[in-house]
Amino acid sequence: MQKKSFDDYYRPAEDTFFLANYIQNEKGSTALDIGTGSGFLAKILSDNFKLVVSTDINFNALKKAHEIVENCICCNAADALNCNFDLIVCNLPYLPSDQIIDPAVDGLTEGLDVTTNIIKSASNVVKQKGKLVYLTSSLANYTELMKRTESLGFSIKIIAKKKLFFEELVLVECIKL
Numbered sequence: 001m002q003k004k005s006f007d008d009y010y011r012p013a014e015d016t017f018f019l020a021n022y023i024q025n026e027k028g029s030t031a032l033d034i035g036t037g038s039g040f041l042a043k044i045l046s047d048n049f050k051l052v053v054s055t056d057i058n059f060n061a062l063k064k065a066h067e068i069v070e071n072c073i074c075c076n077a078a079d080a081l082n083c084n085f086d087l088i089v090c091n092l093p094y095l096p097s098d099q100i101i102d103p104a105v106d107g108l109t110e111g112l113d114v115t116t117n118i119i120k121s122a123s124n125v126v127k128q129k130g131k132l133v134y135l136t137s138s139l140a141n142y143t144e145l146m147k148r149t150e151s152l153g154f155s156i157k158i159i160a161k162k163k164l165f166f167e168e169l170v171l172v173e174c175i176k177l
């Protein structure tokens with residue numbers, strides 16, 4: 001995962017493409033891309049979903065995303081939303097860090113604080129039997145993150161892993177029970 005300055009936005013990278021590959025065949029009525037960055041994943045979702053909403057806390061990112069997708073909302077995770085989604089995707093800011101210098105990647109303690117906050121928020125707006133797909137990494141304590149996700153009422157499984165030079169990407173699929 002690359003480091004970017006906060007004024008900037010996260011450019012689609014290997015992690016983005018890895019997640020994109022797994023969501024391109026998903027279909028449904030409503031989808032949400034949390035932490036949309038450039039809007040790359042939301043754009044892919046818009047091929048197969050009637051309504052796609054994108055959120056990010058970085059307004060600069062949303063300005064970029066708005067060039068290619070509609071319904072861009074600046075907020076924490078899904079906190080501003082009052083509707084339910086068939087599918088929620090998130091390429092999480094999972095890197096362990098002492099502080100948040102770059103919100104695109106910094107996830108605080110063991111990469112768990114920010115990611116848990118996002119998943120909790122997502123769990124409030126996913127439909128029953130709906131799906132949450134998130135990307136995390138061997139650099140984070142992803143087994144603990146999966147336990148926390150399960151405790152929010154999801155059945156979860158790892159659907160893919162990909163080894164990079166310095167980390168292993170981990171793609172997790174969660175179904176709301």
Ligand SMILES: C[S@@+](CC[C@H](N)C(=O)[O-])C[C@H]1O[C@@H](n2cnc3c(N)ncnc32)[C@H](O)[C@@H]1O
Nearest residue numbers: 010016035036037056057058076077091103104
């Ligand atoms: C790893 S980047 C992924 C960007 C894009 N989805 C992609 O895959 O290329 C994580 C994104 O999450 C956003 N983000 C971080 N914390 C967030 C939060 N609490 N709520 C919403 N977005 C957040 C960052 O600004 C950044 O755009």
